[in-house]
Amino acid sequence: MGVTRGLFYLHTQKKMVHGDLKLSMILLDEQCNPMIANVSLSQLMPATPRFRNNCAPEFVDSANATTEIDVYGLGIVMLEILTKESTYKSIHPIDLPTWV
Structure with a gap:
């Protein structure tokens, strides 16, 4: 819930996109x-989806990060917590979002 509130605050109050929300970015x-970690880095860098593992498939070729990418990343974080599995292909042999 706290991460969701933080993400909502970033999107509505700060008008910014994190662009790299994943489990390792939550401290x-x-x-x-x-x-949510690396928020200040997101302000300095252009809003592009930097790591494609937590990026929604429809945004993989997108040049700019959007709030939808952050929301998809939040869903992936929840999926990893609920299943106790990683979405990284080097760790997990199956594409977890597709499997679910």
């Missing part, structure tokens, strides 16, 4: 509250 503070 926990001392009270175990989730925080």
